[in-house]
Amino acid sequence: MGRSSYYHPDTIALHSGYVPESDHGARAVPIYQTTSYVFDSVDDASSLFNVEQGGHIYSRISNPTVAVLEQRLAALEGGSGAICTASGMSALFTTFITLCSAGDHIVSSGQIYGSTATLLRHTLKRLGIETTFVSINDQVALEGAIRANTKMVFCESIGNPGLEVANLPQISSIADQHGLPVVVDATFAPPGLCKTIESGANVIVHSATKWIGGHGAAVGGVVIDGGNFDWAASGRFPELTEPYEPFHGIKFWEEFGPNALAMKIRAESMRDIGACMSPNTAFLLLQGIETLNMRMKQHIANTKAMVEWLQSQEQVTWVNHPDLPSNPSNVIARELFPDGAGSMLCFGVIGGRAGGGAFIDSLKLASNLANVGDSRTLVLHPGSTTHSRLTHDAMAAAGISEDLIRVSVGIEGINDIQADFANGLRSAQRAAESQS
Amino acid sequence: MKLLVNGFETHVATGGKEFEKKLPTVLFLHGSGLDHRSWALQTRWFAYNGFGVLAPDFPGHSLSNGAPCTSIEESGKWLSDFLDAVGVEKAHIVGHSQGFLSALELSKLKPTAVKSLTGVGTAAAIPVNPMLIDTAEHSPTKAADMMLQWGFGHQTQMGVSATPGMQPIAIGRQIMRNNPLATDLQCCADYSAGVGAAQLVTAPSAMILADGDKMTPIKAGLAIAEQLEAKLVVLRDYGHMLPIEAPKQVLVALREFILGVEQYECGEVETLGDESKI
Structure with a gap:
């Protein structure tokens, strides 16, 4: 200890x-x-x-x-x-x-x-x-x-x-x-x-x-x-x-x-x-x-709300967060992180890579950048950025799919984050429809 | 270095330099539940400035084998055996807390071995609440926490460290929880011969005390200082764990005193100085 x-x-x-x-x-x-x-x-x-x-x-x-x-x-x-x-x-x-x-x-x-x-x-x-x-x-x-x-x-x-x-x-x-x-x-x-x-x-x-x-x-x-x-x-x-x-x-x-x-x-x-x-x-x-503990409470609360909200969106194909039972490490996550396993989440959108790109490019509040843990909400497409140097097999081993969007949930008002994401999801839908 | 004392391997820190018997020796003695690392920031200076340094882990503590001593008298005898084993006839003895009690017993048993005697954060008796001993027997970590919370002064409790980036409470906790803390505390609680032993001390002595010491309150430290007619140094705003929380101030006081004794013995100075407050 x-x-x-x-x-x-x-x-x-x-x-x-x-x-x-x-x-x-x-x-x-x-x-x-x-x-x-x-x-x-x-x-x-x-x-x-x-x-x-x-x-x-x-x-x-x-x-x-x-x-x-x-x-x-x-x-x-x-x-x-x-x-x-x-x-x-x-x-x-x-x-x-x-x-x-x-x-x-x-x-x-x-x-x-x-x-x-x-x-x-x-x-x-x-x-x-x-x-x-x-x-x-x-x-x-x-x-x-x-x-x-x-x-x-x-x-x-x-x-x-x-x-x-x-x-x-x-x-x-x-x-x-x-x-x-x-x-x-x-x-x-x-x-x-x-x-x-x-x-x-x-x-x-x-x-x-x-x-x-x-x-x-x-x-x-x-x-x-x-x-x-x-x-x-x-x-x-x-x-x-x-x-x-x-x-x-x-x-x-x-x-x-x-x-x-x-x-x-x-x-x-x-x-x-x-x-x-x-x-x-x-x-x-x-x-x-000085404000870490206060911020983390808001990060966690917003993340829980976003996970729940994303799961209810028809353009979202899957959501991953350690607090979800579908996450393979959910049991140990609950044990080690009793208040919530962090403010990172991942999800996939319809339209695959194009849908993901359309989603990210249409966001106005969340920022598309190579960082996490900012008080502001951040998004990224790892397959084309942070993990782009990995082979296909190494990406798969790292748990990364082409449609994966990584979100670092910020501490803004939750309604504002959700409104921004709703706009992005509509863009992803249009991208998916134009593909078909 | 490793040394066999009474058949058991004893770990002895030597300040980062090989021990040389021909140099004046300084023997550093750790307190309850601690080990040689209490003196990490004092031993190196002495070793690199003309002294032979010995900082043993008492039996059963940290890197030393054997069963822990079950009384202060036994630890004094062990120190006598230790000096015989290392082949040192006379040394400056520096004891923190319980280590000073052991030094008093060594002084009684083998007065010729004591060139000078320094107590750091200590007194002639260290009464221990039976509840703390009981806690140490059943939950050493909890007892270590109690002692560290009481033992370190305000600055260390606030996470301030004399060594950049380090956290003395965590370091002390890791050391104390694995050492025979309950046995050590019982030794302190049982020991009542300190005043009598101090009466027999003829070597020059010094006491380095802290005004914020809650484990061995300064009043008790001042009493033994007066009895020993010791050179007195009182450090302000520190607690019981002086060698760790105020390493530089303790080192300055120690080297002034010990160098003074060396110079006095050589006839270079006429007195050993008086008290000071840092």
């Missing part, structure tokens, strides 16, 4: 990681727009570089504004520490490259974001890291894919865009038997919707660009160390348990224990890869987090 704070999540979202600073008493988190930090003395500098004390050296490694966001996100998820990155993809790359080296292997869900699939299938393969894709809730397939050189089981808590909820307790149980951490991209399940660490995750990754920000004004990512994985008992992670030469032979697990992974990412990946978050971005994301 993860827990980093004894305050209510609503309070954590507003306060955690910051108390008004002593010089001026700024109530809002200040933007520390600086690249570097003056050392008290040569000895002070030396001790900072040698991890003899906490503190900031250079904003590629850490920054006070970014640190507030990190501590707030860690507290919201119940993790032992967090590292913010330039984007969700850099958070994923950082995680993979910290835990894996050439010759290692990852078992991944097949139902994942297109760019993540490309990273695993092509970029990491070029670096000598192989990935086996499985249907993540298939216990036999998952266990069968694990090898002696496997370093993690990776999945999305709600798959993009197939909306399959990963059975985290089951996945965790299998991974645990093999001494493997479960790394979960929880972007579609922002903090508060699901107790991801308690459910079995050891590492959480978010694209903070999405619901965490909510405003669509800043790109960022975060890796959260659950602090609940025994890297030594696993026996698979000399990167964390054996001496790390660039830091005088430091052994991260022995010295830092539950935050060994976060410290290793800070010491190595932020130093070497440098995919850091800017303090301005951290400030913008902090503004979003």
Whole structure:
């Protein structure tokens, strides 16, 4: 069970990681727009570089504004520490490259974001890291894919865009038997919707660009160390348990224990890869987090209403959301997401690809763009955009059909969203009729 | 490093450098349910600045094998055996909370081994509510939560961390829930010989206390400081978990005191300084 704070999540979202600073008493988190930090003395500098004390050296490694966001996100998820990155993809790359080296292997869900699939299938393969894709809730397939050189089981808590909820307790149980951490991209399940660490995750990754920000004004990512994985008992992670030469032979697990992974990412990946978050971005994301829980309530309420409404429309051929009994992961979705499994839904319209195109092009309120989790309603046709680089078979494995329209339900007035969609559905109908 | 003490493998953190007996030794002792990681941000400085560092996990804690000590007296004896096993005759002893009680017993048992004695967030006695011990026996995680909620001061409760991006409560929780917390707490509750042991201390001493300490209230810490005629440092706005929540301030106080003792012994200074408030 993860827990980093004894305050209510609503309070954590507003306060955690910051108390008004002593010089001026700024109530809002200040933007520390600086690249570097003056050392008290040569000895002070030396001790900072040698991890003899906490503190900031250079904003590629850490920054006070970014640190507030990190501590707030860690507290919201119940993790032992967090590292913010330039984007969700850099958070994923950082995680993979910290835990894996050439010759290692990852078992991944097949139902994942297109760019993540490309990273695993092509970029990491070029670096000598192989990935086996499985249907993540298939216990036999998952266990069968694990090898002696496997370093993690990776999945999305709600798959993009197939909306399959990963059975985290089951996945965790299998991974645990093999001494493997479960790394979960929880972007579609922002903090508060699901107790991801308690459910079995050891590492959480978010694209903070999405619901965490909510405003669509800043790109960022975060890796959260659950602090609940025994890297030594696993026996698979000399990167964390054996001496790390660039830091005088430091052994991260022995010295830092539950935050060994976060410290290793800070010491190595932020130093070497440098995919850091800017303090301005951290400030913008902090503004979003303050209202996260309130927004999610409205996101969920609107999503429930849209699912119900779409099912009643004659131009809609199918609707998919984890809360629907027709979704294959509905049972585990109800268990892990008692208030509702997120605000992403998918549906198909009559007229196939042409109908889908007509629907999207006629929308006035909802925006056709490659993002999700904005407070505004967003739509996309994944087959021609985010997942267009996948083969037909890979698309099918990812749960994507040609007529699939992905909707990120916003928090506008529900009647306005429905009126916009009704107009789009009429256009889809006309497209379908002209085809026939 | 790993060391056999009384037949059981003991994990000893050495501050990131190989332990050298020829250097002045600093022995760091963790508190109830915790381990060597309490001292992560103090041990490295000493190890890299001319000291040999030993920060063991007590038996049955985290990376050490063996059964946990069932009394403070037993833990003092274990410390004596530990120093024999590592071959150290004299050390600066630094104890947090329960670790300080064990240090008092070591001091009674083997006074020549104590070059200086520092208590951090502690007192001569640490009474424990029986309900907390009972909770620790039946639900270690719940007991850890109770202690962490009381143990950390306001800033840490608000998610502020001395190490950027980290959450000390979650870290402490993971460590404490898997360690023999109930046994440790019972040891503290049963121990009443602290004042007597302190009377026998002849080594220079220091107390680093927090004004917001709810586990070992500062009043009790001040009393033992007075008895020991210890150099006193009081940290404002912090709680009981001083080594973790105020690592830099604790390090500054420790190194000033321990370096002062070293200089005093060499005749470089005439006094050990007086109290300070940070």
